[in-house]
Amino acid sequence: MPLPLPDTRPVACDDPGVYRTLLESTRAIPWRIDWASMRFTYIGPQIEELLGWTPSSWLSVNDWADRIHEDDRQQTVDFCVAQSQKGVDHEADYRALTRDGDQVWIRDVVHVVRRADGSVDSLVGFMFDITARKQAEDKILQLQRELEVLSYRDSLTGVANRRMFDTLYPVEWEKARASGEPLSLVVIDIDYFKQYNDHYGHVQGDECLRRVAQAMDAGASGPQELCARLGGEEFVLMLPATDADAARTVAERCRKLLRQQELPHARSGTGRTVTVSMGAGTIVPGAQDDALVFLDRIDRRLYQAKSAGRDRICDTET
Template sequence: MNAILCPAVSGPCDPPGVYRTLLESTKAIPWRIDWSTMQFTYIGPQIEALLGWSPASWLSVNDWAERMHPEDRQKTVDFCVAQSQQGVDHEADYRALTRDGDYVWIRDVVHVVRKPDGSVEALVGFMFDITERKQAEDKILQLQRDLEALSYRDSLTGIANRRMFDTMYPVEWAKAQATGEPLSLVMIDIDYFKQYNDRYGHVQGDACLRRVAAVLDTCASRSRDLCARFGGEEFVLLLPATDAEAARGVAERCRKLLRNEAITHASSGAGRTVTISMGAATIVPGSHDDAAVFLDRVDRRLYQAKSAGRDQVCDSEA
């Protein structure tokens, strides 16, 4: 690369003749920095079309560093200096400041030129505009994030799904073990939901599920609380740092808010509107406790509530 930039010439130079024509006809922007002075000895005129800064304004590596996004500057400079000192060719991506105050993504491809004794003589390289590529990569990353978020969301109700609960439950269990804070679970089932579907149809049944989910989700009001659809007409509330009294309060609030919704259910055996049955339990998990066993305990309490007549909370063993 140095032979192309400075053929048969030693020391600082400006590429002559045909080499200049070749270099300056590409979109890639060539440059050369003298290692001993850290001064630019050449930079292609294409730099002005890309960034707005004239070639004459690129005097030293300080100009290069100062025309870099503040978030990229330190790590990029440190990386390039370290690689250059070791004589290692390298690449660096960063946002470069334009004269108009915007930023352009640049990829610098750097080659280290050595003297006969092995010491560094110069750095030569090319700058490439990779803004469009970065924008495309950002779109792909955002799509991946969106898809991941969708994979943890129940498509019908819009709240978290079973996968999200299965992911967060062991995390909160481990936190509760480490901190000694109580962890509460509330399992929820819509009463006589099969009869609701039979009477009103599955379209109305889906609408009912969405309304119930929205009510329950408002009760998981803190940042770490989680309301998830557990399956079918069952839901679960994961309530970290919540004692038994507070957990029952959350459950009763769910019943009250749903009662206020007054969703007609003429085929219910528990009233004339849609109701829910709930099982609740609280634990400060120790090293010998098992998260699956605790979940099963909460589930048994849910079915105690259903066996006792529905539309109620069971938070103790029968």
């Protein structure tokens, strides 16, 4: 005779004490607010361990609001009240203040309880401590920001890279076109850099690139000015709202700062120290002008400077 199978159907339980025990044994903090009086009719004892405030101190929604960080308070209260008035279940993340003055990230999950006629009877919900999750999210965001910065930064010289220039140049071009202000570019090439590498070696060549980049970056020190490495031994200065005279002043300042470094270059054809050649130009972009055509024009001026003997600035067509 086969043995009877056990009855696995759930057993109904009408003892409210059981439910309370279950609720109070979780990490989540249950609570209930009477809608008419806006007073707490229950909050789990776990609240004291988390925030330091005793359950008996949670009398009304004012106590809840007062214990929200002031930077989050108004937005959180306005949102929760509006959603509750609409009878919409919702959740809110905010920083709660502990009795000791610290703060804990809370996720409040709210359910609106309605009467048979549809009117709001009460709000019930759970508070969850999400501090560790928020800290992890903040760390991830910080790392993402750091990676984004690094992705726009030349790893060797520390100045902006070609990607940064290619991203910002079209933006500054459109701004200049819209505002009618001039935009200047200076393209820079280290003179006889191949000979420098052949003579001093690539390690010293990398140091030369770093020192030149520092001089160019220091020379283009305005809040909107950008120094970027285009690749190899070539750099560019992007100078928004800068006319031709001001652009030449910036270029001359960069050359002066480089001369002051007195970097030896025994194989240079322009002297005994490292020098640079520069092509410069200024434009107020019109509707028919093209950003890449203008950049190509500045490149040609750079090669005119090199053809004319190097260690100079060419800012006009020849």
